[in-house]
Amino acid sequence: MFDSYLETTLRYHPDRCINCLRCTQVCPHGVFSEGKEHVELVKPAACMECGACANNCPVQAIEVESGVGCAWAMIGAALRGKDMDSGECCCGGETGSCCK
Numbered sequence: 192m193f194d195s196y197l198e199t200t201l202r203y204h205p206d207r208c209i210n211c212l213r214c215t216q217v218c219p220h221g222v223f224s225e226g227k228e229h230v231e232l233v234k235p236a237a238c239m240e241c242g243a244c245a246n247n248c249p250v251q252a253i254e255v256e257s258g259v260g261c262a263w264a265m266i267g268a269a270l271r272g273k274d275m276d277s278g279e280c281c282c283g284g285e286t287g288s289c290c291k
């Protein structure tokens with residue numbers, strides 16, 4: 192397990208990764224990149240702890256404490272002039288929102 196990035200709560204377990212690439216598709220900041228056997232954690236400091244990658248990983252290879260709300264959804268809502276109740280969160284979490 193990588194644990195050398197102290198900026199965020201993001202933790203990646205490459206030994207669990209099945210290379211489905213979902214995290215590379217949902218991450219708004221390109222924190223993960225396609226790799227040969229498993230994805231690579233290429234920009235850990237860019238993580239904003241939205242939780243989308245962990246919510247979409249089928250094998251719990253990613254852990255992150257997403258805090259009190261989804262920063263990506265809040266920023267997106269603010270940019271569009273909408274509030275957080277508009278249900279436009281894009282993380283694909285089970286409840287339709289990555290906010291926990």
Ligand code: SF4
Pocket residue numbers: 201217218219220221222223237238239240241242243244245255
């Ligand atoms: S928590 Fe969000 S920003 Fe951080 S790596 Fe996962 S999808 Fe990307």
Ligand code: SF4
Pocket residue numbers: 207208209210211212213214215229230244247248249250251252253
């Ligand atoms: S979502 Fe999980 S299993 Fe899929 S590529 Fe990312 S870390 Fe690996």
